[in-house]
Amino acid sequence: MLAVFHALIVAHILTGTTGAIAFWVPVIGRKGGVNHARWGRIFAYAMLATGCFAVAMSLLTLADPIGTHPHLEGQFDAAFLRGMFGWMMLHTGILTINLAWYGWLCITNKGRHAANRTWLNLGLQYLVMAAALACAVQGWIIGQPLMIGIAVVGIATGLTNLWFLHKPRVERQDWLKEHIKALVGAGISVYTAFMAFGSVRIFPEMALHPGMWSIPLIVGLALIIWHRLAVERQARHRRQRLGAVA
Numbered sequence: 001m002l003a004v005f006h007a008l009i010v011a012h013i014l015t016g017t018t019g020a021i022a023f024w025v026p027v028i029g030r031k032g033g034v035n036h037a038r039w040g041r042i043f044a045y046a047m048l049a050t051g052c053f054a055v056a057m058s059l060l061t062l063a064d065p066i067g068t069h070p071h072l073e074g075q076f077d078a079a080f081l082r083g084m085f086g087w088m089m090l091h092t093g094i095l096t097i098n099l100a101w102y103g104w105l106c107i108t109n110k111g112r113h114a115a116n117r118t119w120l121n122l123g124l125q126y127l128v129m130a131a132a133l134a135c136a137v138q139g140w141i142i143g144q145p146l147m148i149g150i151a152v153v154g155i156a157t158g159l160t161n162l163w164f165l166h167k168p169r170v171e172r173q174d175w176l177k178e179h180i181k182a183l184v185g186a187g188i189s190v191y192t193a194f195m196a197f198g199s200v201r202i203f204p205e206m207a208l209h210p211g212m213w214s215i216p217l218i219v220g221l222a223l224i225i226w227h228r229l230a231v232e233r234q235a236r237h238r239r240q241r242l243g244a245v246a
Contacts, residue, residue, distance in 0.1 A: 005060050005068045012053035016190050019046030023187040027223060040107075040183070047100035047186045054093030054193070062086040083142045088150060091128070091135040095154050096189045098124040102161055103182025106175045113170050122165065129158035157185070177228050188220030 025039035061068050065081035072081060101124060102116075109115040132154025139147025164170070164178050195216060 001060060001064060001067060008053050008057045012050060015046045015049040019043050019050055019190050022046060044100050044104045047096055050190060051093045051096035054089050058086050058090035058093055079142050083138050083144055083147060087135045087138040088147050091131040091154055092189060094128050094131045096186055098128045099182045099186040103179050106179040110175060117165050125158040125162045128154045180228060181224055184220055184224045188216050191216035
């Protein structure tokens with residue numbers, strides 16, 4: 001099991017690093033161009049793979065927390081490892097898959113809003129909320145409020161995504177905003193994993209420090225707000241031009 005677990009770690013790091021690098025090309029580059037589409041596709045695929053590897057790692061940890069993390073034996077007990085690397089990683093892995101798939105469908109389907117309501121896309125919303133609830137309950141049981149806090153993100157993601165998916169009518173800026181929210185959210189997820197989960201291996205004493213979790217979240221939220229405001233400005237200018245023509 002340990003050999004399989006280590007192979008998953010390597011694959012997880014490789015795909016996560018690829019996504020972390022690819023993330024910045026569509027974020028800071030010219031929107032709608034060839035590079036934006038190409039690197040956005042690479043990022044989405046990398047995030048889907050990274051999330052799948054995280055889920056696999058979490059399931060092995062739930063089955064054998066000490067056996068999969070022998071280097072942390074003596075520093076953390078089995079309950080902590082099962083909670084942080086099991087239940088919470090399961091939640092964040094599903095969250096990453098959810099955001100990457102949802103954000104990719106939003107831009108792929110664009111104005112064909114009904115095409116977003118696939119069984120997989122809808123199912124991922126309920127799955128991430130179920131994983132979030134499990135993470136929160138386990139966090140309460142072992143006294144880790146960080147697990148409860150991160151679970152709020154999963155619940156909010158599932159509910160807001162379902163609200164949009166069942167929205168009867170959407171404008172162009174609506175699906176574009178959802179695309180931005182989801183894929184930047186996936187970027188937040190991968191950078192949070194690098195800074196928080198990675199710190200457990202390098203700086204164990206920093207594993208639960210709020211700063212390790214808040215930096216990617218603050219940067220990501222700023223990017224989401226910035227790009228959503230830009231979309232709203234473009235929509236407002238478009239309406240003004242159409243009004244002038246009319």
